[in-house]
Amino acid sequence: xxxxxxxxxxxxxxxxxxxxxxxxxxxxxxxxxxxxxxxxxxxxxxxxxxxxxxxxxxxxxxxxxxxxxxxxxxxxxxxxxxxxxxxxxxxxxxxxxxxxxxxxxxxxxxxxxxxxxxxxxxxxxxxxxxxxxxxxxxxxxxxxxxxxxxxxxxxxxxxxxxxxxxxxxxxxxxxxxxxxxxxxxxxxxxxxxxxxxxxxxxxxxxxxxxxxxxxxxxxxxxxxxxxxxxxxxxxxxxxxxxxxxxxxxxxxxxxxxxxxxxxxxxxxxxxxxxxxxxxxxxxxxxxxxxxxxxxxxxxxxxxxxxxxxxxxxxxxxxxxxxxxxxxxxx
Amino acid sequence: xxxxxxxxxxxxxxxxxxxxxxxxxxxxxxxxxxxxxxxxxxxxxxxxxxxxxxxxxxxxxxxxxxxxxxxxxxxxxxxxxxxxxxxxxxxxxxxxxxxxxxxxxxxxxxxxxxxxxxxxxxxxxxxxxxxxxxxxxxxxxxxxxxxxxxxxxxxxxxxxxxxxxxxxxxxxxxxxxxxxxxxxxxxxxxxxxxxxxxxxxxxxxxxxxxxxxxxxxxxxxxxxxxxxxxxxxxxxxxxxxxxxxxxxxxxxxxxxxxxxxxxxxxxxxxxxxxxxxxxxxxxxxxxxxxxxxxxxxxxxxxxxxxxxxxxxxxxxxxxxxxxxxxxxxxxxxxxxxxxxxxxxxxxxxxxxxxxxxxxxxxxxxxxxxxxxxxxxxxxxxxxxxxxxxxxxxxxxxxxxxxxxxxxxxxxxxxxxxxxxxxxxxxxxxxxxxxxxxxxxxxxxxxxxxxxxxxxxxxxxxxxxxxxxxxxxxxxxxxxxxxxxxxxxxxxxxxxxxxxxxxxxxxxxxxxxxxxxxxxxxxxxx
Numbered sequence: 060x061x062x063x064x065x066x067x068x069x070x071x072x073x074x075x076x077x078x079x080x081x082x083x084x085x086x087x088x089x090x091x092x093x094x095x096x097x098x099x100x101x102x103x104x105x106x107x108x109x110x111x112x113x114x115x116x117x118x119x120x121x122x123x124x125x126x127x128x129x130x131x132x133x134x135x136x137x138x139x140x141x142x143x144x145x146x147x148x149x150x151x152x153x154x155x156x157x158x159x160x161x162x163x164x165x166x167x168x169x170x171x172x173x174x175x176x177x178x179x180x181x182x183x184x185x186x187x188x189x190x191x192x193x194x195x196x197x198x199x200x201x202x203x204x205x206x207x208x209x210x211x212x213x214x215x216x217x218x219x220x221x222x223x224x225x226x227x228x229x230x231x232x233x234x235x236x237x238x239x240x241x242x243x244x245x246x247x248x249x250x251x252x253x254x255x256x257x258x259x260x261x262x263x264x265x266x267x268x269x270x271x272x273x274x275x276x277x278x279x280x281x282x283x284x285x286x287x288x289x290x291x292x293x294x295x296x297x298x299x300x301x302x303x304x305x306x307x308x309x310x311x312x313x314x315x316x317x318x319x320x321x322x323x324x325x326x327x328x329x330x331x332x333x334x335x336x337x338x339x340x341x342x343x344x345x346x347x348x349x350x351x352x353x354x355x356x357x358x359x360x361x362x363x364x365x366x367x368x369x370x371x372x373x374x375x376x377x378x379x380x381x382x383x384x385x386x387x388x389x
Numbered sequence: 390x391x392x393x394x395x396x397x398x399x400x401x402x403x404x405x406x407x408x409x410x411x412x413x414x415x416x417x418x419x420x421x422x423x424x425x426x427x428x429x430x431x432x433x434x435x436x437x438x439x440x441x442x443x444x445x446x447x448x449x450x451x452x453x454x455x456x457x458x459x460x461x462x463x464x465x466x467x468x469x470x471x472x473x474x475x476x477x478x479x480x481x482x483x484x485x486x487x488x489x490x491x492x493x494x495x496x497x498x499x500x501x502x503x504x505x506x507x508x509x510x511x512x513x514x515x516x517x518x519x520x521x522x523x524x525x526x527x528x529x530x531x532x533x534x535x536x537x538x539x540x541x542x543x544x545x546x547x548x549x550x551x552x553x554x555x556x557x558x559x560x561x562x563x564x565x566x567x568x569x570x571x572x573x574x575x576x577x578x579x580x581x582x583x584x585x586x587x588x589x590x591x592x593x594x595x596x597x598x599x600x601x602x603x604x605x606x607x608x609x610x611x612x613x614x615x616x617x618x619x620x621x622x623x624x625x626x627x628x629x630x631x632x633x634x635x636x637x638x639x640x641x642x643x644x645x646x647x648x649x650x651x652x653x654x655x656x657x658x659x660x661x662x663x664x665x666x667x668x669x670x671x672x673x674x675x676x677x678x679x680x681x682x683x684x685x686x687x688x689x690x691x692x693x694x695x696x697x698x699x700x701x702x703x704x705x706x707x708x709x710x711x712x713x714x715x716x717x718x719x720x721x722x723x724x725x726x727x728x729x730x731x732x733x734x735x736x737x738x739x740x741x742x743x744x745x746x747x748x749x750x751x752x753x754x755x756x757x758x759x760x761x762x763x764x765x766x767x768x769x770x771x772x773x774x775x776x777x778x779x780x781x782x783x784x785x786x787x788x789x790x791x792x793x794x795x796x797x798x799x800x801x802x803x804x805x806x807x808x809x810x811x812x813x814x815x816x817x818x819x820x821x822x823x824x825x826x827x828x829x830x831x832x833x834x835x836x837x838x839x840x841x842x843x844x845x846x847x848x849x850x851x852x853x854x855x856x857x858x859x860x861x862x863x864x865x866x867x868x869x870x871x872x873x874x875x876x877x878x879x880x881x882x883x884x885x886x887x888x889x890x891x892x893x894x895x896x897x898x899x900x901x902x903x904x905x906x907x908x909x910x911x912x913x914x
Contacts, residue, residue, distance in 0.1 A: 147441040148566055
């Protein structure tokens, strides 16, 4: 297994280099100059042209694009993500500050998705054609169709503005530091409720529908009939025999879910003023902050690779036919 | 605590883990936070005081040599007075005696010289080292600042604040933007830094030893929730937020809030013509296009403040604040049609579009960003009524800027920069809209280096006089900034005291249950 993981990681290097190269050139060939923001009259002053030229030189923007690429890829290999044009700070520091906030959202959203999506899918499949099945099927279809940002705004208006049950934004209350340890934990969770719900509810609805359909397929397989014929309890038939097989396509979906959730977090973080990667990425794109855009894109690419690798590893745990030891089980 | 109880009562998930959590002041409907605190939805997180972001929060903690950022009034702040040489290149600032940093160290001319040296540093470059020469300290309270070009000191030294030499001189300028100092600054301004919660807020407290004026608001919280500003205001989590014109509609009829508006000192929204384009090269056509658009109607349709002025020409910051904008050409479709006919444009084939020598009056206007699409559609509709077919191509502002730079456009809807340093991009020798008017170009050159604000105003007036007959663009409205504030925030006033940070010395807080009788109050429309 370890050999397999190492092999996959080594193979992912050219993939990441390819993504990095494509992103770099697309970004630098796109219209717009990061120095333009200095030419806009911010408040009442403008930067002197010679200052702009000096800044351009310092950031290497006066060099040909291939030279910039060479330097960037060399620095990337050493873990140097460069300096943000906008914040004038190392990109790695900015990412280090922001990533934990986004991880809070995305990891909890994944857990919520798995917990509710899979559970509801199983329930709907087991109770096929009952009222519960219809409610889950229709409900998941409706939820899946609702745009995330609209749902976020509606939930904020109802549960924060009108009812006051949850905070409108941010990660903590202003008096957070005065709270007890458990108070702080509760405060953080309280702030997470709406953003995590919005971020995960659509994907949970999708998972529920996949799960229901796949489980129904599996339940009609001969080996399930055989298990039932052997007199096994229905609970054992479903959870031990059918579910493990039905989970395989779901694992594939989860392998891609992390970068997908990161994309969703861009909108959700904006609505909830959540100081994560999404907000950073949006600001970077607006300001042509190349080093930050490249770093956030690379992070997404790494997440795709890691997500797929984790999915492959999980296959082996779920499906006894899958082995990475060089042997194929019958 | 009541808010928390409500959560516990209604949300089982929170109930399970909420023991000991107090959450007052962060979400009660319509109730502002603690009565002595102004909470504003702000940007920039840990860099609110850093020169990297260079936003107005710095004026709460640090002082500039003089004020003028907001009102263009020449008032000394750190400087008690200043002398200017005849060539407007050398300024001798005499600092107020007895001013101290928040740690008790005296503020001196050495701090000013140190700050200028830092601003000029090759790793910092906040000012041009060739434009601002090293400052000379005459004594502890006198410093001489020299510029390479004639300079208006208010334009320049009202924006840069002075930093404490004794705390920063040993730090590496190359890492200036990353100094921990900006996350917990020690300043000399009306507010002291109290605490910073990353990603959440920075709290400031009025400095009891501050001598220049008495801050009437004891505590200020910069809450980093700008993107959620309006919902934060509605939920009572902040007192003041920046809003968009359409968001003002949501506050209409809600007597808890007041809406204020200001005009961007140096930026207007305009439909720029490519002045050497065959359609627009005749000034009469450009005048007719201006007269064909009912700009008051456009302003109303975009929900901009009713008081938003209509004008044709350029203006300084002082002029827009004083309401002295250049007069507008009238909205007169009959006169517009007559002018166009005079040039040869008439609807010969009866298809509703003017034509000349078989060519229809049809062009494409780039729209710099989706935010301006509404304005573009309204102007398009107005042009259609006089037989002009304008197509719209909405592009990202950066793309529009590149297209304009390359001359790949017929017309574009975007910002018209009025600042002396940027006017030449529109009207001067480097005109990106291909505007050629020798008299205007000469005046623009003169205005760019004119240090005297009164004379600069007059030069702008002369430029506008020329532009009246030979307009390079269709000016729609000055760019409008809007703030919504809880009614307990008093002292805000449209259009000159709208930015709450810059106006803070004039603001005070009142009990939110009191009747609003402030004659300076804004409106909810």
